[in-house]
Amino acid sequence: MRLKYVLFLGSTLALAGCHQQTPADKVAAMPQQTFHMRGKIVDTDPSRGEITVDHQAIPGFMDAMTMPYKLAQPETISEMHKGDMITADLLVRKDAAGFRAPTLAHIVVVGQARPDTLPAVQYNVPQAGQDVPDFHLLNQSGKTIDLAQYKGKALLLTFVYTRCPLADFCPRMSNNFAQIDQSLASDPELYKNTHLLSISFDPAYDTPAVLKSYGGAHTGKFTKETFQHWEFAAPAAADLLKVEQFFNVGVTPGGDPAKLSHSLSTVLIGKDGKIVAWHPSNDWKPEDVLAEVKQAAK
Template sequence: MQRVVEGRWERFAGLFVVLFLAAMVSGCRQAAAPPAASGITRDFKIRGKVLATDVAAGKITLDHEAVPGFMDAMIMPYKLADPSIMSELHPGDKIVADVLVDQIDADPAGGYKNARLTDVVVVAQSKPDYKPAVQFHVPTAGDQVPNFALLNQSGKTIHLDQFKGKVVLMTFIYTRCTLADFCPRMSRNFAEIDKALQGDPATYDKTHLLSVSFDPTYDTPAVLKSYGGAYTGNYTKEKFAHWDFAAPPVKELPEMTQFFDVGVTPDGKALTHSLSTVLIGKDGKVIAWYPTNDWVPSEMVAAVKNAAA
């Protein structure tokens, strides 16, 4: 009998040792670290039909077309970056918007998260008698560009009509922008384009670059001059003969941003905004509009040269 009791204890003790060692091994393993956030925000243009609105969640369900580089055509809910516009959206409305997403890691193949819609524009209403508070215009080839007035880096008022006879490449920025893929990227791209066109004097004389700030209160001529000189690399010696940095008067800013489909929303000390780059022909009409940051300088240089030929 004593032997049986001892045998049971021996088996129990052996099992205890096995479980203890397993726990030790498991405890020594390091938990897999979550993927580090890349800090990169991507901006894609999306078009679709509103199927439902969820005021409590601040989301709309959208039946959207394929978004190159982001996802295939599908039906899915999207969070609104500004839930206050929910009252302006109705099931059946057709919209275009910017969908902002955070890149999970440095490689886009790693996927995206935190998708949210901003700069939503209703392009077809489900209710004929309903009018959104703000009507944004989507620039289309052939549109005549209004003769907007701007104050440039030299403190001089310039008008878009004065560039007729030249091909104008225009983009929208503000100097305090800290999002690397937004204003800084547009300004670096324009600097590369400006340098490339300098190598072709004939084309250089037929073209002009224009960076328009949508922050005229802060972006005074002095601020724009310093900002522009830094991007051209000539600093205080820059003459700005081929590339102007300018801003419209505060009162005329909404009209200009709405025509070029630039959504701007104050966000604390910063501005949440969309992108808009437009190629304007010698006749003052839109040739092409680029609402994202996907274009590359070499392709734009080719487009500018083709328009100037």
């Protein structure tokens, strides 16, 4: 079955390749879709500006497999090595002939295979039953909070930064959380036994005032929001890397300081302070995570 799938995919890509006479501006005008990828680099080809990735299944696009991909920014290939674990956006154009021009963008190395100019960083892979460190954060009200204070409740947390321009990343996480928050509010007992927390990995910009405005906009209560159930917070700059490493959030600054390439991480922590579930991409559905939260809150 796996071989048949690979052959079918090859035919699909080949079909798209038969239209090379289509002007680049026509291809660029085709609808674009974005998928999230996670995998391991098995080869790099600087001359072609592409890397070969052994990646996990990409929901809605393809099964797990190994294949080469063009880079949206070929000059970044010097920072990538065989064996590196990465997350990335897979950008594809689509018309009646199928998917075209698969390209990788917003690549984040979440595990280095070879020491580079930067020290190797080891990222934890969140697992069910794992104790969560008592990280300290500064919330939207300028108050220092710590994760231990939520013991006794089911805590659902995710990572965002308020300037994120990608609709399928931070905005999608915040919109998903808004749906979950509204659903939980319909059950007073369940609402009392749960809590939501959005953590920014951009503490220099995401000050309490910025987080308060951002949070109020997403809860829909704006200046009337009390943040009793859904908080927005950021770690101190000195603690940021530890938080990112534990929750497996890879963040790479871009040329524009307002744009950060990053991976995603949504974690459900049980009443006992241990991890219940981890969602490392943007393909989870609010109703599915809501069901997990309800179970954890019992």
